[in-house]
Amino acid sequence: MKAEKSEFLYGKRPILKGLIELLGRSYQYVSILGTDVRGKVFQVTTTGVNVKESAWSERGFVIRVHNGLGYFEYSIDRIDESNLSSIIESIRERIEYTTKKVMEHSLEHCSVRPILETSTVVDFEGEVHSLPSSSTPEEIVTRLTSIVERAHAISEEVLNVSAVLENVRVSKLFLSSKKDLQQSYMWSQGYLYVVSRRGEITKYGIKGFSGLKGLEILDEMDTEVESVVEKARLLLSSERVSPGVYDVICSPDVSGLIAHEAFGHGVEMDMFVKGRAKAVEYLNKEVASPLVTMHDGASAAREVSSYAFDDEGVLACDTIIIDKGILKRGISDIVSADILGTEPTGNGKRESFERKAYARMTNTFFSPGESSLKDMIASIEDGYLLEDYYSGMEDPKNWGIQCVIAYGREIKNGELTGRIVSPVMITGYVPTLLKSISMVSKEVELSGTGACGKGHKEFVKVSAGGPHIKAKARLG
Amino acid sequence: MLEKISEILKSIEVDAWKIEEITVRGEEHFFVGKKLDMSRAKSIRYFNVIVYRDFQDKDKEYRGSSSVRIFSTMEEEELRESLEGAAFAAGFVKNPWYPIADPYTARFKSKALDLSAISSEAIGAVFEADVEKDAWLNSVEIFVTRNDYRIVNSAGLDVSYSSYRTHIETIIAASGNEEVELYDDYKIALPDITVIRDRMKRLIIMARDRARAIHTPALRDFAVVLTGEPVKEVMRYYLNQSSAKMKYDRISQAEAGNSIQGEESGDKVNIELLPELQTSYYSAPVDKDGLPLRDCLIVEEGSLIRFWGDIRFSSYLGIIPTGDVMNFSVRPGSLSLDDLRSEPHIEVSHFSAVDVDETTGDFGGEIRLGWYYDGSKRIPVTGGSITGNLREILSMQLSKEVELDGDYLGPVSVKIDGFSISGE
Numbered sequence: 001m002k003a004e005k006s007e008f009l010y011g012k013r014p015i016l017k018g019l020i021e022l023l024g025r026s027y028q029y030v031s032i033l034g035t036d037v038r039g040k041v042f043q044v045t046t047t048g049v050n051v052k053e054s055a056w057s058e059r060g061f062v063i064r065v066h067n068g069l070g071y072f073e074y075s076i077d078r079i080d081e082s083n084l085s086s087i088i089e090s091i092r093e094r095i096e097y098t099t100k101k102v103m104e105h106s107l108e109h110c111s112v113r114p115i116l117e118t119s120t121v122v123d124f125e126g127e128v129h130s131l132p133s134s135s136t137p138e139e140i141v142t143r144l145t146s147i148v149e150r151a152h153a154i155s156e157e158v159l160n161v162s163a164v165l166e167n168v169r170v171s172k173l174f175l176s177s178k179k180d181l182q183q184s185y186m187w188s189q190g191y192l193y194v195v196s197r198r199g200e201i202t203k204y205g206i207k208g209f210s211g212l213k214g215l216e217i218l219d220e221m222d223t224e225v226e227s228v229v230e231k232a233r234l235l236l237s238s239e240r241v242s243p244g245v246y247d248v249i250c251s252p253d254v255s256g257l258i259a260h261e262a263f264g265h266g267v268e269m270d271m272f273v274k275g276r277a278k279a280v281e282y283l284n285k286e287v288a289s290p291l292v293t294m295h296d297g298a299s300a301a302r303e304v305s306s307y308a309f310d311d312e313g314v315l316a317c318d319t320i321i322i323d324k325g326i327l328k329r330g331i332s333d334i335v336s337a338d339i340l341g342t343e344p345t346g347n348g349k350r351e352s353f354e355r356k357a358y359a360r361m362t363n364t365f366f367s368p369g370e371s372s373l374k375d376m377i378a379s380i381e382d383g384y385l386l387e388d389y390y391s392g393m394e395d396p397k398n399w400g401i402q403c404v405i406a407y408g409r410e411i412k413n414g415e416l417t418g419r420i421v422s423p424v425m426i427t428g429y430v431p432t433l434l435k436s437i438s439m440v441s442k443e444v445e446l447s448g449t450g451a452c453g454k455g456h457k458e459f460v461k462v463s464a465g466g467p468h469i470k471a472k473a474r475l476g
Numbered sequence: 477m478l479e480k481i482s483e484i485l486k487s488i489e490v491d492a493w494k495i496e497e498i499t500v501r502g503e504e505h506f507f508v509g510k511k512l513d514m515s516r517a518k519s520i521r522y523f524n525v526i527v528y529r530d531f532q533d534k535d536k537e538y539r540g541s542s543s544v545r546i547f548s549t550m551e552e553e554e555l556r557e558s559l560e561g562a563a564f565a566a567g568f569v570k571n572p573w574y575p576i577a578d579p580y581t582a583r584f585k586s587k588a589l590d591l592s593a594i595s596s597e598a599i600g601a602v603f604e605a606d607v608e609k610d611a612w613l614n615s616v617e618i619f620v621t622r623n624d625y626r627i628v629n630s631a632g633l634d635v636s637y638s639s640y641r642t643h644i645e646t647i648i649a650a651s652g653n654e655e656v657e658l659y660d661d662y663k664i665a666l667p668d669i670t671v672i673r674d675r676m677k678r679l680i681i682m683a684r685d686r687a688r689a690i691h692t693p694a695l696r697d698f699a700v701v702l703t704g705e706p707v708k709e710v711m712r713y714y715l716n717q718s719s720a721k722m723k724y725d726r727i728s729q730a731e732a733g734n735s736i737q738g739e740e741s742g743d744k745v746n747i748e749l750l751p752e753l754q755t756s757y758y759s760a761p762v763d764k765d766g767l768p769l770r771d772c773l774i775v776e777e778g779s780l781i782r783f784w785g786d787i788r789f790s791s792y793l794g795i796i797p798t799g800d801v802m803n804f805s806v807r808p809g810s811l812s813l814d815d816l817r818s819e820p821h822i823e824v825s826h827f828s829a830v831d832v833d834e835t836t837g838d839f840g841g842e843i844r845l846g847w848y849y850d851g852s853k854r855i856p857v858t859g860g861s862i863t864g865n866l867r868e869i870l871s872m873q874l875s876k877e878v879e880l881d882g883d884y885l886g887p888v889s890v891k892i893d894g895f896s897i898s899g900e
Binding site: 008040045046047048049050051052053057059060070071072073074075076077078080090094095097098101102104105106107108109110111112136137138141159160195197200202203204240243244273274275276354356390391393394395397398400401402404423425427428429455456457474475476 | 500503504505506507508510511512513514515516517518519520521522524540541542543544545547548549554564565566567568569570571592595596599600603614615645647649654655656657659661694724725726727729827828829831833835836837838840841842844858859860861862863867896897898899
C-alpha cells in the first residue's frame with residue numbers, strides 16, 4: 001500500500017516555482033525544500049497510556065540561495081501570495097546585514113561556489129504492507145495493552161513495561177531551476193522496554209523494531225515479549241566486567257553501532273572540509289581487517305533512512321566506504337562534495353526544515369562473511385558475546401570510540417558460561433578494533449530505532465547493523 | 477489561528493483542552509575557522525494541542541488525552557480533521573483522572589531585543605579568544621532565537637511569555653603530540669561577552685592539555701574527580717529520583733523523608749528548583765501546562781522533602797504540584813577544589829558523552845580530557861573510561877566553588893570513590 005504524497009505540498013508547487021523564478025533574478029542558485037511529515041506515537045505502559053503527535057512531525061520550507069559569496073538559508077512555515085514579497089525582502093536584508101557583520105568582525109566568507117545541477121525529475125511513493133489508517137487507535141492500544149499484560153504475567157520481577165509504536169509518513173518536495181523531485185514514504189519504529197527489580201537492584205531489557213513498515217511492527221513485537229522479559233531478568237544477576245582487553249563477538253546491533261560510530265561519523269565529509277577527520281589521511285589505506293566491507297546509503301538497504309533523494313535534492317546512493325579493509329571514500333552533502341571535488345552521495349540531511357543540512361549517515365552496515373556464530377563462539381577462550389546497546393559517541397578527529405553495550409555473555413573455552421556482565425563500555429582506537437576483526441558471520445540485520453546526533457544536536461533517523469563480528473576490544 | 481482552533485474544540489466532543497502557541501524567530505551563523513560557511517534565519521509558528529475526554533468505568537473516573545500538532549498553514553477542513561482525529565483517539569486512552577491548570581491570565585513581558593545585535597555580540601566574544609598559535613577555533617555555530625509562547629486551556633487559563641536563547645557550539649583544535657580537538661556545547665539566555673570570552677580562553681587551555689595528553693594509565697582503587705558537565709549529570713540523577721513521574725512509574729524508590737542517596741560517606745546533596753535562574757537558557761515563569769512556577773526546595777541534606785512534577789503526576793501522588801521546572805541548583809560542599817585535588821586522583825572534565833542511567837544508576841564515559849595526579853605531578857590524560865554505579869559509590873564530596881552550566885547551578889567539581897577506571 002502506498003504512502004501518499006502530501007496534498008499540501010503538491011498544492012504549493014506553483015507558488016514555489018514562482019518564488020524560485022523571482023529569487024533567481026538576484027541569486028545564482030535558488031532551491032526550496034518543502035517538508036510535510038506527520039506521525040503518531042502510541043505508548044502503553046504499566047502505569048498509563050499515551051497517544052501523541054510524533055516529535056518528527058513538521059511542515060515548512062527552507063529556501064537556499066547563493067549570493068555570489070556564499071549560501072544563505074531561510075526556514076519558514078508558510079509561503080503564499082501574501083508573504084512572497086516579505087520573504088524576498090527578508091532574505092535580501094539578512095544577506096546584506098551578514099555581509100556587513102562579517103567585515104566588522106574581520107572575518108571572511110568561505111567563498112563556496114554555487115551548486116551546479118543537472119536536470120532531474122523524480123516522483124516516488126514508497127510502499128508498506130499495512131498503513132496505520134487500516135487500524136483504529138482502539139485496535140492499536142488494545143494490541144499494545146495485551147503485550148504489556150503478557151510481559152507482566154511472566155514474572156513478578158517485572159516492574160514496569162512500555163510498548164511503543166510510532167508511524168511516520170514523510171513527504172518532501174525539492175525544487176530548483178533544474179530539479180523537480182517529490183517523494184513520500186513511511187517508516188515505523190517500536191520499542192518493547194521491560195524494567196525488572198529484585199531487591200534493591202533495577203535493570204531493564206529493551207528490543208527495538210524498525211523499517212519502512214506500517215503496522216507490521218506490532219506483529220514483530222508480539223513475538224519478542226518473552227525474550228525481552230527474560231533479558232531484563234537475566235540482567236538482575238549481572239556483574240561488572242573486569243576492565244581489560246578481550247576477544248569479543250559483537251551481535252549485529254553492536255556491530256552496527258561500531259560501524260556507525262567508528263566509520264560512519266568518521267567519514268562524514270563536512271568533517272573533511274573542516275579538517276576534523278583523521279580519515280582523510282587514510283584514504284585508500286588499510287583501516288580494517290580484509291574481512292571488513294562497509295556500506296552506507298539510502299539505497300543500500302530498505303530501512304528507516306531509505307529515500308529517493310536527500311534534503312539537498314541529491315539522489316540516493318549506495319556508497320562502499322570500506323572495501324575489504326581499505327578506506328575508499330566518505331559520505332557527503334552536496335556543498336562539501338563540491339568543495340572537495342568529489343561526487344555527492346545523497347547524504348545531505350536535516351533534522352527538520354528548521355535546521356541546516358549536514359553530511360549524515362543513512363543505512364550503515366558491515367557486509368556479511370562466511371563464518372557461523374557457533375564457530376565464532378567456539379573459537380574464544382576468554383571473552384564475551386556483546387548484545388544490545390544503550391548509546392555511542394563519535395570522535396572523527398582522533399578515532400576514539402565510545403560504545404555503551406547493554407550486556408556481555410561470558411565465553412570460556414569456546415562455550416557460553418551463563419555469566420552476564422552489564423553494562424559494558426567499549427573504548428579504544430578505531431583502526432585497532434577494526435583490524436582485529438578475524439571472523440564475520442553470514443547474516444546481516446539492520447535496526448533503525450532512536451536517532452543519531454551530530455555532537456549533541458541535529459537528530460536524524462538512521463539505521464545501522466551488520467553480521468556478528470569477532471574482534472579484540474578494550475572493555476570497562 | 478488560535479481562536480479558530482479553540483472555536484473548533486468547543487464544537488467537538490472533548491471535555492477539556494489545552495493549546496500552546498509557539499513562535500520562533502532565529503538567526504544562525506556557521507563558521508569554519510574564521511570564515512563564514514553559511515548564515516540562516518527562521519520564522520516559524522505552530523500550535524501543540526492536547527484534547528481530553530473523561531469517562532467512568534466501575535465508579536472510577538478516567539481521563540483520556542491525545543496531542544496533535546497544528547500548522548499555521550492548515551485550512552479549516554484539515555484543521556477540523558486533525559482535531560477530531562485527536563478527540564477520537566483520546567477516547568481509547570484510559571488514565572486515572574487528573575486536573576488541568578486553574579484559570580488565570582498573565583502576560584509576562586520581556587524586552588524586545590534585536591536578534592542580529594545579539595548574534596553579533598556572541599560572534600565578537602567567541603572570536604576575540606582565538607588568538608593563540610597552537611590552539612584555535614576549528615568551527616563555531618551560533619544560534620540565537622526569540623521564542624514566544626502562549627498557553628490557553630478550556631478552564632480559562634491564558635498566559636504568555638517570551639524567552640531569548642543563545643546556543644554556541646564550538647570545536648577547539650590544538651596541536652601537540654598530534655592534532656586534537658575539544659567539543660563544547662554552551663547554552664545561555666543572552667550572551668555575556670565576559671563569560672563567553674573567559675569560557676573560550678579556558679577551553680583553549682584545555683585543548684592544549686589534550687594535545688599533550690598521554691594515554692590514561694590502568695588504575696585500581698583510585699579516586700575520581702569530575703569537573704564541569706559530568707557533575708551536572710551526576711546531580712541530575714538525584715534530581716530525577718525526586719521526580720513524581722519516576723515515582724509513579726515505580727522506577728524511583730525514593731520516599732519523602734528518606735535519603736535519596738546510597739550508603740556513601742561524605743557530602744549530602746541539597747537540591748532546589750529555580751524556574752527563573754538568571755541567564756539560564758531554560759528559564760520560564762510557567763510550565764507546559766501554564767502552571768506558575770516558584771523556587772522550591774526538594775532535597776535537603778540528602779533527604780527528599782517533596783517530589784517535583786507536573787499537575788498530572790503530582791495529582792497521582794496526592795501532592796501539590798511544583799510544575800515541570802527546568803532549572804535546578806545544588807548547594808556547594810565544604811571542600812575547596814584544591815582540597816579535592818590534594819591526594820592522588822584522576823580528574824575528568826570531558827568525556828565523549830556522559831552516560832548516567834536514571835533507571836539503574838549506572839555511570840560511564842570515555843575520557844577525552846582528564847588529569848592524572850600521582851601525588852606530585854599533574855599530567856593530562858586521554859582515552860580509557862570511567863564506569864560505576866551511583867548507588868554503589870563509597871564516598872562523594874562536593875566542591876565549594878560553583879558554576880552555572882545550562883540548567884544547573886552548583887558545585888563545579890565532585891570527588892567520588894568507588895568508580896572503576898579502565899586504562900592502558
